[in-house]
Amino acid sequence: MTSAPADWMNPVSADTDEDPEFQLKLYVAGQTSKSVTALNNLKRLCETRLKGRYRLEVVDLLRNPQLAAGDQILAVPTLVRRIPEPMRKVIGDLSNEERVLVGLDVQVLPRCAP
Amino acid sequence: MHADTSAATPTADEARSPRALDTPPSGPSGLAKTATGITGLDEITNGGLPRGRPTLVCGSAGCGKTMLAAEFIVRGAAQYGEPGVFMMFEETAEELSANVRSLGFDLDALQQQGQVALDYVRVERSEIEETGEYDLEGLFIRIGHAVDRIGAKRVVLDTIEALFAGLPNHAVLRAELRRLFRWLKDRGLTTVITGERGEASLTRFGLEEYVADCVILLDHRIIDQVSTRRLRVVKYRGSAHGTNEYPFLIGHRGISVVPITSMRLDHAASDERVGTGIEGLDAMLSGRGVHRGASVLVSGAPGTGKSSLGVAFAHAACLRGERTLLFAYEESPDQLRRNMRSIGVDLAGWQARGLLDIHASRPTLYGIEQHLVHMYDLVRERRPAVVVIDPISNLTMTREDRMLKPSLMRLVDFLKQVGVTALFTDVTNDTDVSVLDAELGISSLMDTWIRVSNVSDGGERARAIRVLKSRGMPHSNHNAELVFTTRGLQVKGSS
Numbered sequence: 001m002t003s004a005p006a007d008w009m010n011p012v013s014a015d016t017d018e019d020p021e022f023q024l025k026l027y028v029a030g031q032t033s034k035s036v037t038a039l040n041n042l043k044r045l046c047e048t049r050l051k052g053r054y055r056l057e058v059v060d061l062l063r064n065p066q067l068a069a070g071d072q073i074l075a076v077p078t079l080v081r082r083i084p085e086p087m088r089k090v091i092g093d094l095s096n097e098e099r100v101l102v103g104l105d106v107q108v109l110p111r112c113a114p
Numbered sequence: 115m116h117a118d119t120s121a122a123t124p125t126a127d128e129a130r131s132p133r134a135l136d137t138p139p140s141g142p143s144g145l146a147k148t149a150t151g152i153t154g155l156d157e158i159t160n161g162g163l164p165r166g167r168p169t170l171v172c173g174s175a176g177c178g179k180t181m182l183a184a185e186f187i188v189r190g191a192a193q194y195g196e197p198g199v200f201m202m203f204e205e206t207a208e209e210l211s212a213n214v215r216s217l218g219f220d221l222d223a224l225q226q227q228g229q230v231a232l233d234y235v236r237v238e239r240s241e242i243e244e245t246g247e248y249d250l251e252g253l254f255i256r257i258g259h260a261v262d263r264i265g266a267k268r269v270v271l272d273t274i275e276a277l278f279a280g281l282p283n284h285a286v287l288r289a290e291l292r293r294l295f296r297w298l299k300d301r302g303l304t305t306v307i308t309g310e311r312g313e314a315s316l317t318r319f320g321l322e323e324y325v326a327d328c329v330i331l332l333d334h335r336i337i338d339q340v341s342t343r344r345l346r347v348v349k350y351r352g353s354a355h356g357t358n359e360y361p362f363l364i365g366h367r368g369i370s371v372v373p374i375t376s377m378r379l380d381h382a383a384s385d386e387r388v389g390t391g392i393e394g395l396d397a398m399l400s401g402r403g404v405h406r407g408a409s410v411l412v413s414g415a416p417g418t419g420k421s422s423l424g425v426a427f428a429h430a431a432c433l434r435g436e437r438t439l440l441f442a443y444e445e446s447p448d449q450l451r452r453n454m455r456s457i458g459v460d461l462a463g464w465q466a467r468g469l470l471d472i473h474a475s476r477p478t479l480y481g482i483e484q485h486l487v488h489m490y491d492l493v494r495e496r497r498p499a500v501v502v503i504d505p506i507s508n509l510t511m512t513r514e515d516r517m518l519k520p521s522l523m524r525l526v527d528f529l530k531q532v533g534v535t536a537l538f539t540d541v542t543n544d545t546d547v548s549v550l551d552a553e554l555g556i557s558s559l560m561d562t563w564i565r566v567s568n569v570s571d572g573g574e575r576a577r578a579i580r581v582l583k584s585r586g587m588p589h590s591n592h593n594a595e596l597v598f599t600t601r602g603l604q605v606k607g608s609s
Contacts, residue, residue: 027252029251029252029255034246034247034248034249037246037247038246041246061251061252061255062255065255065256065258065259066259068252068255068256068259069233069256072235072236072237073252073256074235074237074250074252074253074256074277074281075248075249075250075251075252075253075281076248076249076250076251076252077248078248078252086241087241088241088243089241089242089243090242090243090244090245091242091243091244091245091248092244092245092246092247092248093245093246093247093248094245094246095245095246095247096245096246099243099244099245100243100245102243103242103243103245
């Protein structure tokens with residue numbers, strides 16, 4: 001995608017070259033405290049629960065406002081799971097890990113070793 | 115909480131929106147307005163919706179909210195050079211385009227020309243999980259992006275209440291809506307927000323609490339099996355507005371609110387006189403007939419010759435070379451032509467020469483509003499000098515008179531405003547006193563009132579004609595006799 005990289009976030013994080021099981025996008029609007037919290041929460045969750053199974057892309061709507069309509073973004077932050085289908089969304093700063101996992105429909109597995 | 119909206123300060127408003135000076139501000143306060151282009155609505159609101167501010171349009175399902183909002187956008191783009199953004203929360207852009215295409219609005223073309231931007235906002239509760247804090251900046255960004263892309267001056271949010279079903283946290287939603295309406299205002303966008311009618315409040319989720327500037331209520335009901343739409347301006351901060359319920363229609367050219375003119379008494383009064391087509395009757399009216407631009411009422415029982423008087427009036431106008439519209443609510447054009455030939459009037463000839471239009475229909479079929487709108491349209495289109503409505507009582511008898519009287523009064527008023535000399539016939543029974551009472555409502559609007567009645571005299575029936583009133587001229591107080599001949603109507607014994 002065309003999302004321009006920002007200093008404070010790494011637009012794409014993936015730990016595999018293959019097409020991963022989970023393809024995630026986090027939509028934010030600028031570097032707000034909610035955005036930063038959400039990104040930190042998400043990165044931690046991915047590393048601990050989805051290691052080796054995901055690709056994460058961060059979209060800053062202030063830079064790419066035209067991308068908001070495509071994924072029907074209203075609230076920010078919004079985490080979108082595009083793959084696997086059907087599309088799922090989690091809105092908010094992702095502070096409750098269990099609810100994020102429910103939202104992403106991830107089988108709850110024991111934590112991976114860090 | 116409405117501190118921002120309380121002052122109707124035209125200077126601040128105009129400063130925000132440079133276009134404000136293009137259209138003359140109206141209303142005593144000089145509040146800048148944005149014309150909707152919707153027939154009748156701009157008259158009721160003295161110029162349109164508050165410029166650069168949000169207006170709430172509410173009503174139950176199917177009342178025409180979306181149509182009104184769409185017309186506001188389309189006419190803004192096509193007629194006023196104001197591009198518009200339509201954010202829809204319930205139907206898709208394709209559905210909306212299809213729905214308004216039937217009214218002759220081509221949203222697709224306007225979209226391609228960059229005059230209109232459509233964005234369908236879908237919120238699916240089942241696919242959303244919520245955790246932690248969020249705001250609706252995404253929606254702001256979408257609106258802002260669309261507005262910036264086409265340089266929009268107008269925005270529609272239809273129906274933003276759909277968000278209440280999609281987003282679980284209503285506290286956040288309410289705070290964000292308040293911020294959104296404020297933001298739209300700060301950007302000087304003239305916005306229409308639609309809302310579903312609630313049971314105890316104007317809108318189901320109380321949006322009226324956030325939109326303080328202008329609230330319009332639409333209503334759709336069935337009365338005597340006839341579908342009836344009404345519009346009312348509930349509130350308009352800083353501006354005078356009509357407070358009545360106004361009938362409106364969704365016709366083939368969009369929405370028409372029926373009272374095209376408000377009731378005013380500022381029409382020009384002409385000293386010119388026009389003949390009634392009957393010499394003896396002209397004689398009763400100080401020899402010269404009625405004033406041009408006057409409203410003439412001819413009342414009487416069935417069979418007294420009212421229609422013939424109306425036709426004679428139209429015939430006289432055609433003889434003068436004036437364009438005439440004849441609305442016949444009891445006879446088909448063919449029947450009318452045949453009957454009138456018997457008294458020496460060749461209606462078909464006038465029609466062929468393009469001087470006369472005959473419109474015959476039964477008002478019960480569609481309801482009064484449709485007929486009134488049709489009449490307004492025809493009068494505007496054909497610009498006749500003379501209009502004959504035969505009988506106007508057919509427009510009133512089918513439905514609750516109480517509700518119709520204002521509409522009819524406005525029709526009379528409208529014809530006066532545009533300088534049309536109008537003759538209305540009115541069917542009454544032959545008992546004098548009660549009829550006078552019943553007719554008072556409409557007759558007080560009339561400049562000249564002629565009454566025809568049956569009189570039995572020694573086994574012979576005759577028709578008596580009498581001028582009950584005629585403003586601004588001396589007139590006969592006597593009964594005269596109305597006689598039908600093959601060469602037309604005659605009035606005998608007039609002094």
